[in-house]
Amino acid sequence: MNKNIIYIAIAILVGLLGGWLIFGGSSEDSKSNKDASNMSDSQDHSADGEVQMWTCSMHPQIMQPEPGDCPICGMDLIPAESSADGLAMNEIKMTKNAMALAGIQTSIVGNQTTDDENMISLSGKVKMNEEENAVQASYFDGRIERLNVNYEGQEVRRGQLLATIYAPNLIAAQQELITAASLKESQPALYKAVRNKLKLWKLSEAQINSIEESGKVKENFPIYATVSGTVSEKMAAEGDYVKQGQPIVKVSNLNSVWAEFDAYENQISEFKKGQKIKVVTNAYTNKEFDATISFIDPVLNTQTRTVIVRANLKNSEGLLKPGMFVTGKIEAKANGTTSQFSIPASAVMWTGERSLVYVKTNPNEPVFEMREVTLGNRIGETFTVVSGLQDGDEIVTNGTFTVDAAAQLQGKKSMMSQDTADDEKPMSDMKMELSKNTQNIFQKSLKPYLKMKDAFVDSDAKNTSAFARETLEEIQLIRESELGTMEKSHVAKIKKMLGAISENDDIENQRSHFVILNQNMVPIVMNIDNIDSKVFIQKCPMANNNKGAFWISADTEIRNPYYGDAMLTCGSVIDTVQ
Incomplete structure (x- = not known):
């Protein structure tokens, strides 16, 4: 009986232990599973909070919050890579090593200094004072036997001998004087009329008396300067036949010069x-130099939205030379123009009428974002910024195009992927300062350039390379010392693209370089004064992966260089340079 009691107790203990193992373990598993389920739910909810963006493999600038078709090419959109580093949609991040290799530099923009905060700065040029110009003309018909003015810029003084002229009419008039002198007692009126006739031809009393006393006829007569100044233009040469009143030289008095500035519409008041x-x-x-405003143009230039403000400058020491770039500073009214930021010209990228800069959005990391700005006056190598930046913003001032290229590679918003406006005025507002020599070189380079463009139309890679090489040879004659920072950047890119085209034998690869070449070539050509032959700026909106691409043509007829026979007439004339 004791044994039975023992067996029953053992059975009860075994039953309790088995029950605990079964139901207790299941409870723990249930709790564990519940915790895991809660964690999974939490994770799923977190994932649901992330917004999945969709992009096009061919057009990475397209970003949409839901799947669908690309609005440009119609291809199915694919999921965009999620940003693991917390960047905004249009931000791009570069490594510090890449920034160092590319020489990327930044600077912080801010208001002008206290001394200048109430000053308006204008950029302009020194010009000849047209009120002080004089034309030295011939007073009688004849042939220039000797011209004593040899070059422009030569100084002349009042009374100086300018030229000696053989004048047949004066030979006859001298003979009349000699005859009338013998009859002056009997016919004084005739004698007086003959002398007056010679005076009208600017012969002095001494010259007339000398002819009368000697009784000899002179064949050549001198022309003396009636004003003092600097020869600004030679208008005749030795051996030329000139008519009475025909200009021989143009003389400018540089003791007084003009400074002409461009003032924006909002500054006129x-x-x-x-x-x-x-x-x-x-x-x-x-x-x-102290100057006084003497003229404000009553007509606004509709292209640049500026008016000319002219000031008179004393230049008795001859320090100011016509053609010099100058900056004018004038105190603004108390309620007038507010102070503006100034940024280096090297910080600005141009896409038609837009001006773009890259702003560093994270002070501790190399993270950048493209921003559109509105520019004011250009003062030397800086621009004033009307809007788009704030005090303390840090912008890229060197290596801007490198940052933009990185943005393109990462599929972010860049200069190339900027949406264009409907009204196309390509690059006409981009003001560049080009020397006369630089303008002449670019005009000469247009001849091989236009042949290169025609070779693109014919899809002839060999001739394209040859004409690109000819164009590059012309461009290489440009002196860098005559270029500003922005102009240097464009010319360097032009040389690089022409070199790439000339060394390549694949027409499609050449065309991709031709796109960038024209982005830099067109704005320079549009800043050439008095171009020899009219040219037309044309654009195809479908070229360059539907971003649009420019080219220069000598004819209005559209001959598209980007597609050859496939789309020969795609494009339109959007501007004219003449």
């Missing part, structure tokens, strides 16, 4: 005639 203005030039950085 700040200026009035008689107002004092301080003028400085790069040639004399520590010297200020």
